[in-house]
Amino acid sequence: MLFSRQFILGFFTELLAILKIGKHAPTGIDAIFKKVLGMEKVDAGKSFKQMGGDSLSYVAMSLELEDYLGHIPKNWENLSVAELTGLAEGRAAA
């Protein structure tokens, strides 16, 4: 898997996404949590803090959220995935 074409493509995609080169639209709050916390599954009822988010993953998470939502919601680390998704949907509807 390590040297597969898909893996190498994924590596360069991630590299460009970190450097904010090109368009890398996130596919949802759920996907952001999976990406930053490296989780297989995300519990919609849990918050970043409840899923083991800490000071080391905090910066990456807040930046991803800001990119996706356009701002960092107050107290976001205590908001559940469902609540953050609600905020994103509200923003999209507006």
Added chain:
Amino acid sequence: MTSININILLRALAILSVVFNHAYLDRYYEIHHTIADVFFGLTLDGGAVLLMLLSGYNFAQFNLSKPVASEMRASILKLAKSIFIPSFLLVVFFFIILHKFNLLELLFVRNFVTQERIAKFPTWYPQVITQILLVLYLVLPLLNPIKNKFPLLFSVGALLVSVLLCVVPTFFHQFSNNQFHLPIFYLWIFTLGWVIYAFTNTANNLLHKRILASSLLIAAAALCLPFDKLPIYWIILGGLALIWLKSMAIPAFLKTPISIVAQATFTLFLFHRFAFEILQKIIPDQYNYLELFAFGLFVPLALWLVSTALVRSYKQALRAASRASLPAASPAR
């Protein structure tokens, strides 16, 4: 123009100052024996204490705020491991490549006896943080009911105790410079982060709470740090920014580099001096302090970028592989 979260901006500024300071103080000064032509002889010393303050703030946000003692303990252990393991491995790495060994450095207690070190990174910082976390791991669960019931008062009490721990010993013993990196001299900075978090993240975030937090910040800094050196100004200005600002306006083109530097803080901290050594091997003494600074930033940032992209793409590939295996596994059931 765009805005950036103040915590992220401060983190980036603090680590940039650490790398810059080491680039010209430790190297440039060693070679040229003067710093008179750099900022009129001023250093940028003090970024590390701001990092300590931010660590305390984030600790309050992610560890101290856990209401259940067992959960708090587990989170402290996780945090301690994430700092200790990479630092320890790097210490061992330097022991091996330099053919040197020191038991106290290996045990992460060398900061109690000297500022000297074998490893080519500021080992005192992870040593002090690990020691503080070890004490908190043991003490905090005992105080959990008080902390949950009176969070503001608890943070102020913790600051008061840690300021006393910093100040009182100096009345009885003249601490020389080589003993300065003791955890009792840094705990107050860590608990100051708790105070700032507690006073700025309450349901009623009133003006008087911010004023009180600002007063505590200035008083604690004035009691524990000398006025003729820069760390006190880093702490006061950084602390005031944390208390009063949520974000700050910056030119849009700076946001991505600042964000990347902030995310790579720990990698920069661990590897910038190693990068200095590499440059010295490649072109011995044929560089100025700005080139050294740039190289000290570039190598760890590249390392962080590549390792982060590798880990993320690897996990993504694992998820894709497990999804692909699901339909095949289902009929067999």
